[in-house]
Amino acid sequence: MPGTAPLVSVIVPAYNDGARLALCLELLLAQSIADQAEIIVIDNGSSEDLAPLHERYPMVRWLHEATPGSYAARNTGITVARGSILAFTDSDCLPSAGWLEHGIAPLLGDDPPSFVGGAIDLVTTGAARLSAAELFDLASGFPQKRFVEQVHFAMTANMLTTAKTMAKVGPFATSMKSGGDREWGNRAWAMVGPGHYVSAARIGHPTRSSPAEVLKRVRRVAGGERDRKPGWADCLAFCARQLTPPRRAFLDIAALDPAVAPPVAKASAMLFAYRTRLALVRYRLALQFGGESSRS
Known part of the structure; x- marks a missing residue:
């Protein structure tokens, strides 16, 4: 070429x-x-x-x-x-x-x-x-x-x-x-x-190797969602979806090579995945009550 x-x-x-x-x-x-x-x-x-x-x-x-x-x-x-x-x-x-x-x-x-x-x-x-x-x-x-x-x-x-x-x-x-x-x-x-x-x-x-790095991305996602759909109805619907276990993330984590992620590590990662969903809810509601989206 x-x-x-x-x-x-x-x-x-x-x-x-x-x-x-x-x-x-x-x-x-x-x-x-x-x-x-x-x-x-x-x-x-x-x-x-x-x-x-x-x-x-x-x-x-x-x-x-x-x-x-x-x-x-x-x-x-x-x-x-x-x-x-x-x-x-x-x-x-x-x-x-x-x-x-x-x-x-x-x-x-x-x-x-x-x-x-x-x-x-x-x-x-x-x-x-x-x-x-x-x-x-x-x-x-x-x-x-x-x-x-x-x-x-x-x-x-x-x-x-x-x-x-x-x-x-x-x-x-x-x-x-x-x-x-x-x-x-x-x-x-x-x-x-x-x-x-x-x-x-x-x-x-x-990869983001610390909780702080992942949560920075979570804040950006919450801000992008608010910018895209700012209404209260959309906010509550978004938050309700996040309260269910992250099935796709669980499956992706379960599929990791055991040599990279043994069972106990996978369980910890799954728990962290659910915590990110709860953080999404917290950040999204904070924005709805007057916060401002940011890049970090």
Whole structure:
């Protein structure tokens, strides 16, 4: 494919996290079609000084977006992107060498999908005994294939589309700090057509190894749900659903390799999975009583 691919704009929102961003950039620069890609990083108000990375990676296009939220940052990247294909990932992600090459392939056909979602592989800390939080995240963190085929969106940790589709569907909803990828994907599916899952377009993502890291994501999910459906009836219906045991998470945890998760560890992870549901209820109700959704 090198020599025949169109220009691809890779859009990466960044909020602090300089060390992992540097690793992500190294892997993007090592793509099999790196000579046909531009990398755009949008600093979303980091308190960390990213100036050393600007100097280390002068080939990257560095932008700034003051409005909090990764979707606002991605939209800023879209406005300056020169590529006919847009590829989205995050600063903590680890793209495989063939990510772009495999990801853009369906978009170059005669009947391209509205978007491509690639595989997201969970990368553990490598600890001898994984925590309950990490086992929970390992089992159920990023079911991208199910999201694309059943829920009709791709997580923006690994999503590609054409600039033409983006122009037709419109940008991400900046009012949402979580769940904007689902909202956009559903719009694209309805307006342009189905998306497509590509297992060969792989990206690694570190597991969240502590309860605090998982609960940070839970807060974002609760905020995204409130932004998407702000009414009291929707709030109460959402909370009622969370009170039932998380059957899918239990099954995913039970399916983990016993060498990674022995029975006692699986039981702890299942208990933690249910605790995350209760936390979702608590955060969602807090927002309904006047809280504000956030990115952390």
